[in-house]
Amino acid sequence: MDEQEWLTEQFEEHRGRLRAVAYRMLGSVSEADDAVQDAWLRLRRTDGGTVENIGGWLTTVVARVCLNMLRSREQRREEPLDLRMPEPIISQESGGDPEHEAVLANSVGLAILVVLETLTPAERLAFVLHDMFAVPFEEIADLIERSPAATRQLASRARRRVQGQAPVPDPDLGRQRRVVDAFFAAARHGDFDALVAVLDPDVVLRADGGARGSGSVVIAGAPTVAGQAILFGRLSQFARPALINGAAGIIATTPRGPLSVMAFTVTGGRIVAIDVLSDPDRLHQLDLDALDA
Known part of the structure; x- marks a missing residue:
């Protein structure tokens, strides 16, 4: 050699x-x-x-x-930017790309990034x-x-x-998914109390809409986040389950293209952080082919 x-x-x-x-x-x-x-x-x-x-x-x-x-x-x-959402690694819940899994070894959730x-x-x-x-x-x-x-x-x-x-998420993906599903069910039906019940009292929602979108938003507290969730509850009809950096999340997409990527950090059975990428320019650069495999 x-x-x-x-x-x-x-x-x-x-x-x-x-x-x-x-x-x-x-x-x-x-x-x-x-x-x-x-x-x-x-x-x-x-x-x-x-x-x-x-x-x-x-x-x-x-x-x-x-x-x-x-x-x-x-x-x-x-x-200076108020918020910059990192590039998420997206995969199917049934199993991801081995190379991506190697990058995510030892857990690096979107909230940490x-x-x-x-x-x-x-x-x-x-x-x-x-x-x-x-x-x-x-x-x-x-x-x-x-x-x-x-x-x-x-x-x-x-x-x-x-x-x-950036709290450490629950290791049980099934438990994470049940909490996220409950969140979207409550948002879809406009059930404020049910939303508050799955949110940590100090939950933080961070959204990066980019310069051409809605800009950046950071809100905190279960009542405030629940109220915001009801407003975008209509997105639930476009939601597709996915792993976002190894944790339960969703991709909201229509035939015209993706609307948002939402990553959830679930700790102790409640959502402590929601990180949203809705920047139209960056969304169209993401490789979502893995979700169609």
Whole structure:
């Protein structure tokens, strides 16, 4: 086996982990794939004999590429966004794409990614690498040009925000689906009390309608969210069950195209978060073929 074949074999062995790191960093499957491809091109130009730990080296390269992409993304924004919904990973409830399942390993719900979007690039990198992939603070510190102690503080600050705003969902998908179905049944019949009953008192609804749509909306509290749910109860006739980032959700679609993607975080048998993507431009970029398979 020559060196290029060996490098290819090593890269393929680590590809799944690299895509998972990049997706959590960027919240976009396509951008994550670009970052992983960039790492592969850099590896091909490297003398493999000089790299002691290929997996660690590739993780560092992907993390640095993602960090630069996040910083560039911030600089391109003329105005700060109230809310940016990450790109959801959508699959059938009967089973998803194996590659997508690898990206979602260890659970990365849409609610967590929404919170990660509110972090600074350095905070996001510190949290993702350390808390999700057990990379030592000393290695992360070199990437963001901070001391290990300062890097630890960044990760701690990010962790508090994630834990406060993105509760861990119930592991039972069947239970999640029953709660989501009850939510839509109540919305369809305009049953306010039944809606409140399936919502956590502190539930948060976040919606990203994009510049051409309804803009961004964040509302909180069971009565307020229940009232809003009744208003879009008509969408229930277009709802199709799907897994959104591994959790129970729906796609609202008509023959003319998708209307929205709704991800639900169900904890303790109640809905604690609803994350909605209704940006018409971004919806038409999603690959929904998996739902028709």
